[in-house]
Amino acid sequence: MSRITFVTLTLAVAAIAPRFTESAKILAVFPFTGPSQYMCVQSYLKTLAARGHEITSVSAFPQKSPLKNFRDITLINEYQDHDEFIISAIEEMSESKLNQLRTVRDYVIMGSLSVLKNEEFQQLLRSDAQFDLIIIEVVCQDSLYGLGEHFRAPIIGVSTFGTDVVIDELVDNISPVAYVPSPTGKHLDRMNFWQRLENLYAYTMELLYNHLVIIPEQQRYYETYFPNATLRLTDVRRDFSLLLLNQHYSLNWPSPLVPNAIEVAGMHIDHKPSKIPDDMEAFINASPIGAIYFSLGSNVKSASLPKHKLQHIMNAFASLPVNVLWKFEKTDLVGKPRNVFINKWFPQSDILAHPKVKLFITHGGMHSLIEAVHYGKPIVGMPVFYDQYLNVEKAVSKGFGLALNFRNFTSADLRDAILKVLENPKYTERAQEISASFHDRPMKPLDAAIYWTEYVLRHKGAPQMRVAARHLNFLQRHSMDTIVLLFGIPLLLIIYLIHRIYNLLLAMLRAKDSANKQQKNE
Template identity: 75%
Template sequence: MISLKSIAAALWFLACVTNYVESAKILAVFPFPGPSQYICVQSYLKTLAARGHEVTSVSAFPQKTPLKNFRDITIHIDQSHHDEAVISAIEQIAVGKLAELQFAKEYTSLTSLLVFNNEDFQQLLHSDEQFDLIIIEVFYQDALYALGKHFKAPIIGVSSFGADIVIDQLVDNVSPLAYVPAPSGMNMDRMNFWQRLDNLYANTMELLYTHLEIIPEQQRYYEKYFPNATLRLTDVRRDFSLLLLNQHYSFSWPRPLVPNAIEVAGMHIENKLKKLPTDMEAFINASSRGAIYFSLGSNVKSALLPKQKLQEIMNAFASLPVNVLWKFEKTDLAGKPKNVFINKWFPQSDVLAHPKVKLFVTHGGMHSLIEAVHHAKPIVGTPVFYDQYLNVEKAVYKGFGVGINFRNFTSTELRDAILEVLNNPKYTERAREISASFHDRPMNPLDTAIYWTEYVLRHKGAPQLRVAARHLNFLQRHSVDTMAVLFGIPLLLAIFLFYGVFQVLAALFSSNDNAHKKRKRD
């Protein structure tokens, strides 16, 4: 009997044959020092190379073994400096919204300069080499968006955490503030008055800081590294052919998207599962009530946590009736409980796919949340910074997770949260429902990303996808000029008529008053 997956694969193959596109030269720029952003696109870029496109990847994470059609330009970073920056970010962001934005500016300025000052990249920039397509991470690195005009190629943006009000501007998408929350907040799409006020504040701060601080700094980089450019940076940053967004309405909410903003959450997940290492497999199977997996992601390292917090975590795990796999970046951990297995790295998606892994204790990074949804696993979330708070809040709101405060949780709070999710089947049932919705798509997310990428290549930038708002200034785009006429003229007429009536009445009263005075004199 032919399976649905076989039919879907055949249809996808037919689509690829029908929508054939010639081999293209692609420049992909993903300079962030943390690996999570590159994890988002690694399978995507490798698939483009496997389909015959020549991919040049600018990143801090070169391929360990050479790939056909794949060239690396390596951005060299000091990992210790990156770790210090993450620790600093955790402390700064706790201060407030402005501190969070200041960190974003410092971090993205650093990554922009890492690219521009790279010798191999500079050689490429000043060479005669041509590209058919530019693919770039979109997060406050506006000067790098000029690569599209520099190489006379369409540009595709990838956002590893989804859309926000600033990213929306790149394709003139809209974010109605009444029901589209800022990713840096904790509001859901159904907000009361105070939450809408908070959402207005967060989005206004992001817009103002972006246009008054970040873009002026990126403008200086733009002028320095693209001295022959003729367009303003504000025009360059609104010249994207396509946005690939690492989000999906199944675990967040429906929201407006223009045709060239495509949801591709899950494109980093390989559909073919790999067998777990023998020791991991044995440790999971040794737990009669199943096992749980704990990771703080690739940026926040468990090994760098304060001793007191580590002790609280170990105390919580030691009191559990299940085995725990813990991503821990050192080979030893003093006082490690017997039911805990530590390792510097775990094949996270394959671990979560294991039927005996019942729960994911996570920092709430977007990739981790997506993998939990993909494999229908409930979570206990302990967010650290930026969009992680909202990601965990989504899981709580949707009913497949519980959240605790990373900064001050106790071992009892962590244990109780884990046992609540393990012992109450409603969390797993809800995770399965949301996972089913997540998987119910015409094409899987990686195939979707490849299709629309090659669509842009086939249609030479695909201008038919782009809304006309990019040709309008602020006043035109928001109908301020037409509303001024529509409401201004009647208002002026009303004022004029009111003034005229007032003048007539004043004259009338003045005439009557004079007549009355005259009669009194007589």
């Protein structure tokens, strides 16, 4: 949540971004049930509201107090047993690629239906409300993309996971499979033959599953909830004016991006950290050589971990010469070491900004990794599912972290990894180098997000930024029709020549045979 005043936010962005001359009505739809996705866009939406735009936000996380120019439509979590769902998802994610994709499908459906079935949202659809812009989360929420045509407004997509082969399709971006890893894989951008083959498999599975399973299901929702739609879902999917991507090449890797795909990693982080609560401050300062922060994110609950895992973690922490802040979702932890401070919630970004916090033990979620890089803190990564494996692998490959196997680590494994990072300055030095590169941009990420959002408003959807591939079918986009012609004509010519030569040789043989028979008769 943003903690600087809206006036300050407005002035900061106004210094760079020309103001959209009129107040725009904006519908923002973020259907996922996990809070981290919405946290990524809170500052962005609040800044738009501070600049005079009227925001209607559809999410499961309404504002705690009324906000000027900001209206909430609150979603009810469609999956009531969310914690149990996450626990089962962890196990399924450890199995086959197909099981991973099925888990993603279940999560996607949960998000889409929570919006489409919401009565207040349905009233909005049936009303005569008008919007100048639609902002929507773009993780396989295809049926909701019909909101652009419904309200006759341009669409901006926000991807809190960065881009992948499916998200690329929305703006016809191309991520070459030879050196752009699948987010659900474990390989980096420099791959050998077998890794490229595995990456091709991952990309193909994701693309096929999306087109054969997810999109047909979203098509049914689209037809049910947008019965008056005149555009096909395939056309709606390719009608995005802009994509805001929660990624940056300093942390990820350089890759091609079309003009309307903009990297804005870090836009959720305040420019100036806030003061942390006094009890947390005192606990950090009581640790002479620095402190550690440990969190498994908003979806995986430490309090729900098996007893043997909790014991390994506590044993490791008890053996350390530093204090540890642990995001733990219960008020009590039996056997908690004296050097451990537990709390249901920590102001994570502000904690990582503290100069005496020396290490971040993390599950490797995208937002957590971005915050670690933003503040130049090394990590010990314990990835649980989805993109977290690759996120942690990035940190390891770039030299500012170590990885542990979440499923079978021991207390000794955890202790040794922590001490190795704490005692070897190269990890912190490398984290600070990456951080410097991350910050060295012509425009701060939130400023960039606001600038390009208002650019789309100023230029009525900014069609000049869109590549022409959106008007081509699959064969045309990949030049298969011209390739067939290019190679087909020479191939037909070769076949024709072979056929003529064959007929000529056959005629010669027949003539020779006929001559031989004539000689015998004479």
